[in-house]
Amino acid sequence: MQLITEILLTILAIVGFGILFSVPRRVLFIGGAIGGWTWFALQMGLEAGVTNVVSTVIASFTAASISHFLAKRLQIPVTTLSIPGILPLVPGSLAYFTMLDFVEGDYLGGLENGVQTMLQAGAIAAGLVLGLAVFSFGVGRGNRYEAGS
Amino acid sequence: MGAKADKVMDVCLRAGELMLTYGAETYRVEETMERMAKAAGFRNVQCFTTTTGVFLSFEEKKGNGDLMQMVRVKDRMQDLNKVAEVNQVSREFTGGGLTVQEVERRLEEIFAQKVEYPIYVIHFGAGIAGGGFSYLFGGGLFDWIPAFAAAVLASITLLEIEKLLKVRFASELAAAFIGSSAGIALVTLGFGNNVNQIIIGSLMPLVPGVPLTNAVRDLLSGDLLAGMSRGVEALLTSLSIASGVALSISIFM
Numbered sequence: 001m002q003l004i005t006e007i008l009l010t011i012l013a014i015v016g017f018g019i020l021f022s023v024p025r026r027v028l029f030i031g032g033a034i035g036g037w038t039w040f041a042l043q044m045g046l047e048a049g050v051t052n053v054v055s056t057v058i059a060s061f062t063a064a065s066i067s068h069f070l071a072k073r074l075q076i077p078v079t080t081l082s083i084p085g086i087l088p089l090v091p092g093s094l095a096y097f098t099m100l101d102f103v104e105g106d107y108l109g110g111l112e113n114g115v116q117t118m119l120q121a122g123a124i125a126a127g128l129v130l131g132l133a134v135f136s137f138g139v140g141r142g143n144r145y146e147a148g149s
Numbered sequence: 150m151g152a153k154a155d156k157v158m159d160v161c162l163r164a165g166e167l168m169l170t171y172g173a174e175t176y177r178v179e180e181t182m183e184r185m186a187k188a189a190g191f192r193n194v195q196c197f198t199t200t201t202g203v204f205l206s207f208e209e210k211k212g213n214g215d216l217m218q219m220v221r222v223k224d225r226m227q228d229l230n231k232v233a234e235v236n237q238v239s240r241e242f243t244g245g246g247l248t249v250q251e252v253e254r255r256l257e258e259i260f261a262q263k264v265e266y267p268i269y270v271i272h273f274g275a276g277i278a279g280g281g282f283s284y285l286f287g288g289g290l291f292d293w294i295p296a297f298a299a300a301v302l303a304s305i306t307l308l309e310i311e312k313l314l315k316v317r318f319a320s321e322l323a324a325a326f327i328g329s330s331a332g333i334a335l336v337t338l339g340f341g342n343n344v345n346q347i348i349i350g351s352l353m354p355l356v357p358g359v360p361l362t363n364a365v366r367d368l369l370s371g372d373l374l375a376g377m378s379r380g381v382e383a384l385l386t387s388l389s390i391a392s393g394v395a396l397s398i399s400i401f402m
Binding site: 006009010013016018020021025076077082086087088090093100103125132 | 172174177227231232233236240264270273274275279282284287345346348349352358359362363365366387391394395398
């Protein structure tokens with residue numbers, strides 16, 4: 001029940017974000033749905049006992065794959081879908097507590113939260129890389145010794 | 150330089166400039182311009198794009214020297230709708246459906262058109278996003294309303310100060326300051342319980358989502374220069390948000 005509320009609120013929030021980035025109207029709610037899926041994937045990963053970072057990678061990878069797939073189908077730049085898709089993963093809370101710790105002089109706690117923030121941001125990027133790699137399969141440029149076709 | 154080459158050069162550069170200004174990835178800008186120049190029948194097309202400028206060169210006819218021009222891009226905004234529309238125009242042009250004159254007219258139309266959503270809808274969207282995220286980050290259901298109000302206030306401050314100032318990061322700092330101060334004030338007055346979550350919610354609409362994602366994408370596709378500069382832009386924006394909040398917290402809390 002709580003998960004459903006969370007997913008609905010995520011979709012709403014991502015649609016709001018889509019308006020901020022002025023995503024085209026015809027894909028606004030598709031982006032919201034991808035965001036909802038991302039949150040669902042993240043929560044499922046956490047539920048299954050996977051660490052936060054790995055769940056983030058999985059969620060970001062699925063979001064990136066779905067956005068690449070739909071962007072090809074709808075003939076639209078992939079950023080209009082992938083940015084809403086990965087927004088629910090942004091470690092805003094961790095970044096805030098990092099800052100709060102540093103302001104209050106708790107440098108050790110700040111470093112701990114800061115490292116976690118970095119790791120989570122890196123995990124989002126890793127998921128994006130994996131998604132991109134899957135969808136650019138077969139268009140390589142040759143190996144490091146010989147140029148491809 | 151012949152008349153046609155001049156025209157095509159202008160149109161390609163205009164398309165690239167629009168895409169870069171409104172937040173397209175570097176590889177998309179380069180690919181669009183190269184495809185358009187090739188579709189117009191020029192050879193040896195080379196394009197180089199950084200976050201702040203676009204270069205394009207091609208060969209008009211064999212034996213002559215190559216032509217080269219550049220455009221400096223000063224403002225970076227976010228309007229993904231315009232990126233999608235320029236993309237559509239370039240797709241139609243390379244498919245052979247448009248003439249150069251038509252492309253030029255369409256691009257000017259895209260440049261002149263207003264943002265997809267009216268400004269008050271944008272503020273409302275910022276509020277919804279802020280409220281939603283305050284709940285997702287562990288706030289209660291009743292923290293939705295103060296987070297909504299604080300996020301709307303932050304969004305209004307951001308846009309109003311961007312109108313007045315040329316300095317980029319000052320507006321984010323001010324918006325973060327106003328947003329978190331509003332959050333603290335609302336909690337002090339008795340609306341909402343979790344002050345931390347309300348502040349986070351009010352800040353989420355300021356997160357530089359477009360430069361962050363584009364930085365990752367640019368670095369991956371080998372545009373190292375553009376990727377680094379975009380990443381630094383996103384980092385500076387985040388730091389100015391953090392200092393805005395820090396200021397507000399150390400004064401009021």
